[in-house]
Amino acid sequence: MFYRRKVILAIMQSFGGRLEKIKLQKLLFLFTEKQAKPDYHFIPYKYGCYSFSAGADIKTMVTKQQLQETEFSYVKQDKSDYIKTLKEGDRKILLYINNIYGHMDNNALMKHTYTNYPYYAINSIVAETLLTNDQLAKVQDSRPAAGDTVLFTIGYEGISLEEYLNRLVKNDVHVLVDVRRNPLSMKFGFSKKQLTTYCNSLGIEYIHVPEVGIQSDLRQELHTQADYDKLFVHYKQKELTENLESQQKILSLLIENKRIALTCFEKDICQCHRKHLAEAICALPEFNYKLKHI
Secondary structure, eight states: OOOHHHHHHHHHTTTEEEEEEHHHHHHHHHHTSSSSOSSSOOOOEETTTEEEHHHHHHHHHHHHHHHEOSSSSEEEOOOOOSTTTOHHHHHHHHHHHHHHHHHOOHHHHHHHHHHGGGGGGGTTSSHHSSSSSSHHHHHHHSSSOOOOOOOEEOOOSSOOOOHHHHHHHHTTTOOOEOOOOOOOOTTTEEEEEHHHHHHHTTOOOOEEEEGOOOOOGGSSSSSSSHHHHHHHHHHIIIHHHOOHHHHHHHHHHHHSSSSSEEEESSSSSSHHHHHHHHHHHHHHHTTEEEEEOO
């Protein structure tokens, strides 16, 4: 079993084996905030901090009958002692979380996280009922907003879905343009259907433009930067000269929406075709904006 799932089960165990869904997410957030290397990351969602990855793990544990799901709660079915399986530091964190937050109900936990971590309340549908005007003002101040027009690029290699989505939210990206030829991924959250759902849930439009991608058979045997550079010479000489219409389409999206991001897999921009695509778009006559890799 993944260690991160043991953390969830240990939290369930520590709080008596039953937790409301909202409360579990908030306690998990507060737990991971104290970890040096968090097992989960979170995004600002309908009731504040929420982890899609944790939600997927919980769903798996329900399927495996380690947890039982009711309309509003989860119940620990697995009788194993998962607290003992935690690292010593995590056991101390769990004891702290239980002592400090064990008495709080859903609303108290939400208010606590909203006031101490206002960024995670920017999409909350209940913040106005829980917070004072001054507290709401802090939430509003945490809401990313920018007036300039920027073409971003972003890769998802080496980061969680939530880290990726937070980069989009914090840079006030309005449209995500997927420039992979085949928008499939073994990594949770990054196949087309999933990514569309998660982006849309945060008010970010997802658009797939496959014709500007690179065919998978051309991406084989890429071991050195020289291998990538050779591939990109071909990409610039052939692909980018044949899909000018698609480049113009992306530029039109930028002009209309002001802040859009081209996305692909690679973390290193020098090993991804999105760099050369972005530069080609920047070279179009109508382009007079900023380019930023995030």
